[in-house]
Amino acid sequence: MANRFFIASAPHLHSDYDASRLMADVVIALMPALAVSAWVFGLKVLLVTAVAVVSCVLLEFLIQKFVVRGPLTIFNFSAVVTGVLLAFNLPADIPLWIVVIGAVVAIGVAKMPFGGLGKNPFNPAIAARVFLLIAYPVQMTSFPAPRIDFVDAYSGATPLAALNEGKVDFAEFDAQGMFLGAMSGSLGEIASLALLVGFAYLLWRKVISWHIPVAVLGTMAVFGVCVAATRLQGDVDLLWQYPLFHLLGGGALLGAIYMATDYVTSPMTRCGMIIYGVGIGALTMCIRLWGAYPEGMSFAILIMNGMTPLINKYVKPKRFGAK
Amino acid sequence: MRSFPIGGVHPSDNKAWSRGSAIETMELPDVVNIPLSQHIGAPAVAKVAKGDKVLVGQLIGEAASFMSANVHSPISGTVTAVDMQPNGQGLRQMMVTIKREGDEWLPEIDRSTTLVEHCDLAPKEIIERIKAAGIVGMGGATFPTHVKLSIPEGKHAETLIINGVECEPYLTSDYRTMLERGELLIAGTRIIMRAIGVDKAYIGVENNKPDAVKHLRELLGGDKSIEVLSLKTKYPQGGEKQLIAAVTGRQVPPPPALPIDVGAVVCNASTAVAVYEAVQKRKPLIERVVTVTGKHLASPKNLLTRIGTPVEALVAKCGGLPEGDVRVLNGGPMMGRPLVNISMPVMKGCSGIVVMDGGDVHRGKESACIKCAKCVEACPMGLEPYLMYKLIRKKAWDDLERNDIPICIECGCCQFTCPAYIPLLDQVRFGKQTVMGIIRARNAKK
Numbered sequence: 001m002a003n004r005f006f007i008a009s010a011p012h013l014h015s016d017y018d019a020s021r022l023m024a025d026v027v028i029a030l031m032p033a034l035a036v037s038a039w040v041f042g043l044k045v046l047l048v049t050a051v052a053v054v055s056c057v058l059l060e061f062l063i064q065k066f067v068v069r070g071p072l073t074i075f076n077f078s079a080v081v082t083g084v085l086l087a088f089n090l091p092a093d094i095p096l097w098i099v100v101i102g103a104v105v106a107i108g109v110a111k112m113p114f115g116g117l118g119k120n121p122f123n124p125a126i127a128a129r130v131f132l133l134i135a136y137p138v139q140m141t142s143f144p145a146p147r148i149d150f151v152d153a154y155s156g157a158t159p160l161a162a163l164n165e166g167k168v169d170f171a172e173f174d175a176q177g178m179f180l181g182a183m184s185g186s187l188g189e190i191a192s193l194a195l196l197v198g199f200a201y202l203l204w205r206k207v208i209s210w211h212i213p214v215a216v217l218g219t220m221a222v223f224g225v226c227v228a229a230t231r232l233q234g235d236v237d238l239l240w241q242y243p244l245f246h247l248l249g250g251g252a253l254l255g256a257i258y259m260a261t262d263y264v265t266s267p268m269t270r271c272g273m274i275i276y277g278v279g280i281g282a283l284t285m286c287i288r289l290w291g292a293y294p295e296g297m298s299f300a301i302l303i304m305n306g307m308t309p310l311i312n313k314y315v316k317p318k319r320f321g322a323k
Numbered sequence: 324m325r326s327f328p329i330g331g332v333h334p335s336d337n338k339a340w341s342r343g344s345a346i347e348t349m350e351l352p353d354v355v356n357i358p359l360s361q362h363i364g365a366p367a368v369a370k371v372a373k374g375d376k377v378l379v380g381q382l383i384g385e386a387a388s389f390m391s392a393n394v395h396s397p398i399s400g401t402v403t404a405v406d407m408q409p410n411g412q413g414l415r416q417m418m419v420t421i422k423r424e425g426d427e428w429l430p431e432i433d434r435s436t437t438l439v440e441h442c443d444l445a446p447k448e449i450i451e452r453i454k455a456a457g458i459v460g461m462g463g464a465t466f467p468t469h470v471k472l473s474i475p476e477g478k479h480a481e482t483l484i485i486n487g488v489e490c491e492p493y494l495t496s497d498y499r500t501m502l503e504r505g506e507l508l509i510a511g512t513r514i515i516m517r518a519i520g521v522d523k524a525y526i527g528v529e530n531n532k533p534d535a536v537k538h539l540r541e542l543l544g545g546d547k548s549i550e551v552l553s554l555k556t557k558y559p560q561g562g563e564k565q566l567i568a569a570v571t572g573r574q575v576p577p578p579p580a581l582p583i584d585v586g587a588v589v590c591n592a593s594t595a596v597a598v599y600e601a602v603q604k605r606k607p608l609i610e611r612v613v614t615v616t617g618k619h620l621a622s623p624k625n626l627l628t629r630i631g632t633p634v635e636a637l638v639a640k641c642g643g644l645p646e647g648d649v650r651v652l653n654g655g656p657m658m659g660r661p662l663v664n665i666s667m668p669v670m671k672g673c674s675g676i677v678v679m680d681g682g683d684v685h686r687g688k689e690s691a692c693i694k695c696a697k698c699v700e701a702c703p704m705g706l707e708p709y710l711m712y713k714l715i716r717k718k719a720w721d722d723l724e725r726n727d728i729p730i731c732i733e734c735g736c737c738q739f740t741c742p743a744y745i746p747l748l749d750q751v752r753f754g755k756q757t758v759m760g761i762i763r764a765r766n767a768k769k
Contacts, residue, residue, distance in 0.1 A: 006650045006684045007661035009749055011735030012677075013334050013492065014686075019693055019742045076690065118691040118743075209700070263695040268707060270700075312710075319705040319727050320329065320564065321574040 019117075023077035025207045029198035030084050030258065036181045036191035040146045041092035045187050051096050053083030055103030063112045070116075078117045082106050085125035088188020088254060089298070090132070091143045098136055102128040122305045123262045126298045133298075143184040158185045159249030164294035173241045178248040189251040199257045208261045211270050215277025216256035216284075220246055223285040246288065255297035256280070265305040272308075272315040279304045324530065326555035327565035328574070330703035332736045334558055334657065336492045336531060341616040341623035346499050348627045349613075349640065351426060355398055355631030356408050356418040357383065361670040362459040363466050364390035369419060375402045380429040380607050383419050386454070392467045392671075393457035394419075397609035397629035399427040411634070411653050411660065411667035418668075421631070433604040440510050442517060442602060449518040449602055456601030457671075458608050462486060462497075462561070462591035463654050465672035468598065471590070472518050474583060481586030483516050483524040484570050485595050487539075488554060488561030490529060491655025494675040496612040497592045499625045501528070501535040504596050505542050511599030512549055519588055524549045525570050526592070531556040558657060559734040563589050565703055577730045593674070608671055613637060617678030619645040631668040634676055638665060645680045652677040657735050687744035698737035698747060704730050708737035708747045715754035720761055728755050729762070 038045040060079040064072050086102050110127035114120045133140045143158055159178065162168050177183065181191040188195075202208045224243025232238055246252060260266060260280050267276050280300045287296025360366035367384030371377060377396040384394030400423040407415035428434060442449070454469035474480050485508070489497040501508060508526075516524050528536050530553045539551045554560050554569050563582060564575045566589060573585040582589055590598070593611060600606040609630055616623035621642020628637060634653070638644055644651075652659035653667075656677055669676075698708035706727060714723045728751065737747040 003644050003646075004648045005661075005663050005665075006648055007663055008650070008686055009752070010654075010656075010658045010660070010733075011739045011748065012650060012652060012656040012659065012661070012679060012683075013739055014744065015332065015334070015740050015742075017740075017742055018687065018744065019690060019695075022693075022695065022742055073690070078693075116691065118693045263693050266694075268694060268696040268699050268709065316726075317329075317699060317702075317705040317707065319577065319730060320568075320703065321576040321580070321730070322705070322727075323576070 019078075020076045022207055023081050025202065025205045026081050026258070027077065027084060029201045029207070030088070030188070032194035032197045033088070033188055033191040033254075034084070036194045037092070037187045040181050040190060041144055041187060042147050045092050048090060048092060048094060048096070048099055048187065049084060049087040051099045052087035052090075052103055053080055055100050056080070056083035056086065056107050059103055059107040060112065063108065064116075068112070068116070073117055076117060079107060082111070082124045085188075085258060086128050088258075089125060089129040089186050089251070091140065092187045093142070093144050094139055098132060098139055102132050105131045118264055120264055121309070122302055123259055123265045126259055126301050126305075129298050130302060143186070145184055146182050158294065159183055159245065160288065160294040163245065163249065164288075168245070170235070170238055170241050170245075173245065175241075175244055175248065178245075183249070185250065189254040192248050192253050195253040195257055202257070209270070209273070211273035212261045212266060212277040213256040215274045216260055216281045217247060217252060219278045219281025220252060220285055223282060227285075227289065246285070250288075250295045251297040252284070255284070255301055259298075260301050260304070265308055267308050267311045267315065269312075269315050269317045271317070272311040275311055275315060276304050276308065279307065324555045325552060325569045326557055327560060327562075327568045327703055329705055330701050330736060331557040331559065332701050332739050333556075334492045334739060336556070337618070338493060338495050338498070338531070340493065340618070340620075341614050341625060342495045342498060344499075344624045346503050346612055346625045346627050349629070349632060349637065351398060351423060351629060352632040352636060353423050354403075355421050355423070355629070356668045357394060357397065357421065357631045358410065358668065358670060359384040359394055359417045359419065361394065361465060361630075361672065362392040363464070364388065364392070364470075366417060367391060367394045369405050369417070371402045371405065371419060373402055373404055376400070377402060377421060378427050378429045380432045380609060386457075386467075390467060390470055392459050393455060393607070395457055395607035395609050396421055397631050398423040400424040409664050409667070411662040411664055413663045432606050438506050438510065439603040440513070442514050444517075444602065446518045446520060449514060452602045452605070453518075453598055456597070456605075456607040458594065458597050458601055459671050460591055461593040461597060461611060461672060461674065463658065463672050463674055468590070468594060471588060472515065474519055478583045479586060480519040480521050480583060480588050481523070482571055482588070483512065483519060483521050484566060484587055484589045485512050485524060485526040485592055486561055486563075486566055486589055487526050487528040487535065487592035488566060489532070490556075490558045490561040491657055491659075491675070492558070493616050493677050494614045494655045495616070496614040496625055496674050498532050498535055500593050500596055500612055501532070502538055505539050507596045507599045508592055509539070509542055509549065510603065511595035511597070514598055514602050515588075515590055515595060516548070521588075522548055526551045527554050527560075527566050527570055528552070529554050529556045529560055558736065559703055559732070562703065562732055562734055564732065577727065611669070611671065611673070613669055613673055614675035615641045616675065617645070617680065618683065619680050620678050628669050630671060633666045633668060634662065635665040637669065637676055638678065644678060647680060648684045650679040650684045652679070657739070658733070686746070689745055690743045692743055692745060695742060697740045697742065701736040701740040703734060703736060704732060706731060708751060711754060712745065712747050712750050715750045720758055723754055723758050724762070728758050731755050
């Protein structure tokens with residue numbers, strides 16, 4: 001058989017690392033936290049996650065099939081990532097119909113109307129969480145106590161809610177328990193250690209760079225130390241306990257590692273990423289300290305999502321050879 | 324480990340396919356087509372006509388201007404035509420066709436293999452001999468070497484860098500040259516140092532070729548004026564600007580600045596060997612080492628090939644094309660040009676012929692940009708390929724100029740790394756040409 005010669009201009013090689021592999025890696029990175037959550041809160045965690053994922057994927061499929069009538073993109077797994085992240089932002093015993101409404105907001109309002117993956121200005125999972133928080137405040141803030149009680153867990157109220165009400169006694173601060181996940185909170189945010197394991201995986205696979213998470217968490221830590229310094233009253237330990245409480249006690253790790261780093265809604269340059277991360281960290285602490293909500297991560301991320309086009313316009317990489 | 328400052332990618336180099344094959348001499352072709360334009364600049368002017376008898380090394384095309392290069396006959400025989408012939412892209416260009424009769428060389432060419440290191444020619448004479456021999460950059464850019472070595476008035480060369488990086492995946496012709504012709508390379512390096520008046524030269528080699536580094540260091544012995552540097556294996560380490568930055572730490576400013584503005588002159592390793600042969604042996608550039616390789620090529624080789632030999636003869640010697648669809652490249656897989664016509668002749672800048680087949684032939688399916696910023700991260704020039712792509716689609720030429728599109732070196736890192744398979748470089752190449760055309764027109768008006 002004669003050869004057929006194909007032509008295309010250079011480069012003729014590709015890394016073979018495509019969008020669906022990237023998204024699959026994010027899902028893999030989230031699995032340890034899901035496992036810890038299922039251990040702490042019970043199997044209903046898996047049910048909530050499954051409902052969120054299936055609703056998101058199904059909705060994206062239906063919109064593409066019957067409204068957009070364009071190519072199907074559900075196989076790039078981005079709807080799966082949105083589903084898992086949405087579930088991670090919900091209490092474990094949330095009514096399932098609220099999960100479905102969350103999926104409708106994430107995919108049907110925050111993502112597809114803008115043109116689907118790559119075009120949405122705001123992180124779909126966060127947009128859905130904020131909507132649900134405002135629309136269903138009771139269900140969204142009723143957290144189950146950890147099923148297991150191997151340490152003095154903060155049952156009922158989340159650590160941040162307790163802090164907001166002034167009910168935290170730092171003398172009984174149990175950093176280790178919080179680190180492992182023995183606390184109340186939304187289902188994906190409690191497992192700090194597992195979230196960090198996922199972070200290491202994402203860095204190793206070069207899915208994300210360290211810039212945004214480190215900027216967010218670093219800013220929160222510095223902010224926390226400064227606040228602690230004004231509240232010392234002779235207790236020097238507060239200087240590390242207070243910022244650590246902020247980093248472990250709520251959605252800081254989940255937000256900084258998995259939500260703020262969403263490709264589509266975060267800046268394109270390293271310098272821009274740092275600015276964006278510092279903004280999220282500072283806004284989160286401001287909302288937590290002086291706002292109406294005990295947790296401010298999702299609001300901070302949404303606000304900085306809105307700033308991203310501006311950051312991309314003005315923060316350029318340094319060109320090779322430029323002075 | 325020294326490397327360039329920003330960006331870059333790590334393609335699998337697959338040099339193992341051909342790195343173990345010692346340089347073999349390719350059989351002489353019976354008929355050759357010699358293009359009169361094998362370099363950047365004006366095509367050479369034909370000095371022979373149909374029916375003329377020529378010897379190996381005889382001038383058949385003369386440089387048309389300073390920015391041009393001589394062309395010599397690689398075989399002896401009779402000129403049968405001087406006319407337009409299809410090149411590798413199927414476009415017609417002026418070529419001299421010669422039918423071979425024996426292998427008779429011009430008498431003044433020294434064909435002995437004795438190493439002649441001593442050179443007391445004046446710099447001007449050295450450059451004159453290089454010009455006469457028609458030497459051009461053999462790494463693929465084909466910039467006339469005598470132009471590169473003629474330092475403009477007011478500029479001053481401080482460092483010579485010999486480019487033995489060979490960062491293009493698959494290719495091993497420079498590697499084999501460094502291993503097997505290292506003495507000639509070093510002698511050539513000393514000649515070029517003399518020509519441009521520098522007392523320090525570096526030979527940059529990627530650290531995936533430790534044996535080449537070791538071999539060259541052994542040959543140099545205690546000579547401190549030439550230093551072999553092992554550089555990080557990362558594409559495009561051998562890009563001229565990247566290599567200068569890796570070796571000297573200085574960044575060449577954006578165009579119109581040239582390497583000489585930071586005191587650097589860069590020459591390819593094979594070019595240094597050609598310079599030695601031209602100056603010490605009076606041998607013009609009529610042959611070169613070509614890597615012929617590919618995943619399903621029966622026996623990849625490094626072939627010392629006369630210029631003008633048809634590419635298909637090289638491929639046949641290595642086992643012939645594999646079955647089915649193929650993409651055959653003149654050059655490496657990151658920057659090489661695809662061929663539609665493999666009867667095209669090997670030219671001065673052809674460092675390799677790569678045969679891709681099977682799944683490697685076709686591009687991945689393009690999908691929407693997810694703004695992952697991998698292209699920004701990969702760009703060794705600090706550009707934003709995703710943004711340039713968007714602006715080109717909108718024909719926003721002014722905006723593209725403000726975003727520095729002319730400094731793009733077309734290395735292809737952005738497109739290599741794009742998880743959405745967006746043909747970034749296709750568009751950027753087009754946008755760069757358009758913007759540079761606009762800049763030239765504006766400058767012409769002034």
